[in-house]
Amino acid sequence: MTTDVKAMLPLYEAKMIHQYDHRWATYERDGRVRDVTLKEKEDSNFVAIPRYWVAEGEVADKLEGRWNRDWLLGWRDICRSTDERTCIATISGEHASPEGGTLLTFCDPPEAAAVILANWNSFAFDFVARQKVGGTHLKYFTMRQLPMISPSVADSITAWSQKPLKEWIFDRVTALIxxxxxxxxxxxxxxxxxxxxxxxxxQRAHLRAELDAAFFHLYGIERDDVDYIMETFPIVKRKDIAEFGEYRTKRLILEAYDEMAA
Known part of the structure; x- marks a missing residue:
């Protein structure tokens, strides 16, 4: 007697991911979900464990003709404009996603995913997203209304880098994910x-600050307005002050912003 063994893929729920982080939360054997610890994240072999698994063939059927990579770019559907962050996106290995979980997008060429991800996770983009989200979901129709940098901008050489913007972004996003x-x-x-x-x-805080500062410049936002926008994220500020005694995120972004403007 033989038993068919099917390859299975994790079912990623929205609460399992965060910005540039596909290992935000993991399930225990008793069904409890918890945050992944710093020690676990420092372990390059550690992977987040889902509660449910889906047959790889079912995922392949859904992606057939649409995507041929073994990774996916997506954002949390469940969100609020009053959360710490509203648009929360990352790239993760191939997985399934439930209703209300991670909404997916596909890129051509694939490396454009790094630029899209950095754009989505920027404070500049999030500030606009918070004005549009009125409930508890960030659906496709809302994302399509939000301002993104154009491919021509991504191809251009910026004042702060001697290489095309997209290559500058590739380096930082890849280091983060x-x-x-x-x-x-x-x-x-x-x-x-x-x-x-x-x-x-x-190191991650500095990389993210550089990306955030870059997108503030790309959107043409003046320094005083950057300061104001950062003050509209009170949970980020409160957590920073509790941990560092200052609003470190804003300071790092403004420092990077000034360096890029020099």
Whole structure:
């Protein structure tokens, strides 16, 4: 007697991901969900465990003719304009997603995913998203109304870099998401270099500040307005002050903004 063994893929719920983080939360065997610890994130072999699994063939059927990579770009459907962040997106390995979970998008060429992800996760984009979200969902029709930088801007050489903007973004996004063995193969598709060090919160904060500062410049937002926009994220501010004694996120972004303007 033989038993058919089917390859299974994780069912990623919205609460399992965060910005540039596909290992935000994990399930225990008793069905409880918890945040992934810093020690676990520093372990390049650690993977988040879902509550449910879906046959790989079912996922392949859904993606056939639409996507041929073994990774996906998506954002949380469930959100509120009063949350710490409203648009929460990341790239993760191939997975299934439930209703109300992660909404997916497909890119051509695939490396454009890095630019899209950085755009979505920027404070500049999130500030606008918060004006449009009136309930508890961020659906496709809302995302289509939000301002994104154009491909021509991504191809241009910026004042703060001697390379095309998209390549500058590739390097930083890949360092943020390709930080464990599960994700490092994705770096080749995104034309970036995976992180050579374990999960490092300080390094990540600086990389994200550079990306946020860049998008404030790309949207043409003046420094005083950057200061104002950052003050409209009170939970980010409160958590920073509790942990660092200052609004560190805003300071790092403004410092990066000034360096790029010099």
């Amino acid at each position: 390709a930080d464990n063995l599960e994700m490092r193969p994705i770096a080749e598709d995104l034309r970036g270099t995976p992180s050579s060090t374990p999960w490092n919160p300080t």
